[in-house]
Amino acid sequence: MQRIRYSRYLKSIIILLDLLVIASVFIFFFINGNADLIHDKDIWYQNSFPLLLLISFWILLSGRTRIYNIRRNITYTVFIERIITHFILFVIGLVLIRKVSNNQFFSSELSWLSLYLFFFIVLTRSIIYFIIKYLRSLGINNxxxxxxxxxxxxxxxxxxxxxxxxxxxxxxxxxxxxxxxxxxxxxxxxxxxxxxxxxxxxxxxxxxxxxxxxxxxxxxxxxxxxxxISQSDLFMYDLGYIQTQPVLDQTTYPLDNYSNFLLKRTFDILFSMIVLVGICSWLFPIIAIIIKTTSKGPVFFVQRRYGFHEEVFNCLKFRTMVVNDDSATKTTAENDSRITRFGKFLRKTSLDEMPQFLNVLKGEMSIVGPRPHMLSVDDYYKPKIGRYSLRSMTNPGITGLAQVNGLRGDSGDIEVEMKKRALADAYYVRNWSFVLDLVIILKTIILIITGDKKAN
Incomplete structure (x- = not known):
């Protein structure tokens, strides 16, 4: 068996770096607000316990948030989601400690302290993450x-x-x-x-x-x-226990919980209204004029797609192709001749999806979720990929976990790529969290700004 010698040492180093960042930020803010006490040994002695309390709370919390369970196949999306979740819970704990404590150590400006702490934690952890990824891509630590x-x-x-x-x-x-x-x-x-x-x-x-x-x-x-993955029961059951007896319970998903659904729906409405009023109100007319002046046909492209529980709805997009008879049956190919010059720009920047914020307001879609496919595509793959319909257990999204991880387009082995996409969608449905949605939205914004190379 291959000896894995460095994993535990690496985890210990990462924990120590996090604790060093926490201690440094708190000490900096304490000194900044109490410069006259910097040479007072009694003050430092009194504040050593609060610092130890913070460090202990951070480590105990990591057992719940799993920020140190860094599997080598963890994606940056999940990696950042865990850090944000951990940090939010840590700050909530810090606020509670501050409420019940009169210690000077906790009297720093909490908003700025939290911002600095979050920035340096994310910075150091991200640097380590990408260095490890780079070394592994070179064949080191395989x-x-x-x-x-x-x-x-x-x-x-x-x-x-x-x-x-x-x-x-x-x-x-x-x-x-x-x-x-x-x-x-x-x-x-x-x-x-x-x-x-x-x-x-x-x-x-x-x-x-x-x-x-x-x-x-x-x-x-x-x-x-x-x-x-062609088995129909792949995601149907979770292993549970009654005392020591294992039992298979039918799976429940995070969005089956009404409070989670309400949180997601409220966010969808607020986010969509902000985008529609702040961006789409002036952007839509500009795009519409360019589409009409560069090619013949309607501004919008309306296509029937499956939504929540496979209910069919009319999905809105800006038209990016010349009008053709194959739009409802033929998927986009690389260098597709049907795509207009302006349509290529819209697809590259994902601006063609902007009208779907109207679908979100109507409750037919969500900001984040499995991307809706053409009816013919879903009907083709449902019998081929087990639990493919699991993606319909939540509203389809304008963006999704598969898309921000490069699982889009029709390049390569289409059958294999679709299975990867279905697995990513299944992971999202089973592991949804509000923080995961925020991370996916952030990655989507970055892709829009930089341009998605896999967008056809």
Whole structure:
């Protein structure tokens, strides 16, 4: 088995850096407001306990927010979401401590202190995050893995690991078609394999499968089972316990909770009204005039798409193509001749989606959610990808987790890319949080400003 020597040390270094930032910011603000007490040893001694209390609170809170459970395949979106969630809870705790404490250490201007603390925490953590990603993309700190008995689901995962070199997985191919346990053991030892990826349902006979599991346990090889994404029950159940007895409970999703739904809907309405009044009120006429003067046809393109619980609604967009008969059945291809010159600009900047804020106000869409597809696309993939309809458990969005992670467009292997997109949508439905929505919106704004290379 491959020895993972540095993970614990790295985590300890990250924790120490965070604590150093917290201590430095609080001490700076304390000194700034109490410059005359800087040489008073008694004051420093008295304030050592509040500082220790803050540090302890930060560490205890991390057990809930998991900001130090940094898996190598964590995306920057989820990474930032956890930091923001952790920071919000930390500041709430800080406000409560300040209310019940008269200690001078907590008397600093809380808004500026929080801003400085958030900035430096995000800065240091982001620098470390991208340095680690860069080193892994160069082949440093890789984890040696292999696949056996591949199927469509393992191919999707294998494709992801090959594309995302920054995840730091080095894939070794077993050279033999048949499985001989002695050869497998020798291969693991020679290449220092850490993880073996197996499909949940293998084509091995029972004896071979048992031998592989026993050998992996004896060799300290970590086994990851990959469920077949064509199975209809992939996301239907969560593992729970009644005392020590495991039971499979039907899954409930965060937005099934009415308070979460109300929070999301309230934000959608307020955000949409701000955008429509502040931006669209003057931008819409400009875009409309350019569309009408550069190509024949209507300003808006209206297409029927599936929404919440697969209810059909009319999705609004600015027209970016010449009027054609294939718009309801044919998806956009790279360098599509149907796209107008101005339409290409609208797609690149995602401005063609702006009319969908009207869909949001009507309750047909949300700011963030799985992107709605053409009816023909959904009807084609629903029987092919298990639990594909899970994406309809929430309103479709103007932007989404899949889009900000580059899972858009029709380049490459379309079947594989659609499976990746469906998995990203399923992750969003199962792991929704308000902070995750905010991070996705922020990443979308950055993509609009810089231009999305994968936008067709």
């Amino acid at each position: 984890r040696n893995v292999m696949f056996l008995n591949e199927n469509s689901s393992t191919i999707v995962l294998k494709n992801i690991l090959k594309e995302r070199k920054d995840y730091g997985y080095k894939i070794f191919e077993f050279p033999h078609e048949t499985i001989a346990i002695d050869e497998l053991q020798l291969f693991w030892k020679k290449n220092g394999i850490h993880t073996l990826f197996l499909p949940l349902e293998t084509t091995f006979d029972k004896k071979t499968e048992d031998d592989i599991f026993r050998l992996a346990e004896a060799s300290k090889i970590h086994i990851s089972l990959i469920p077949n």
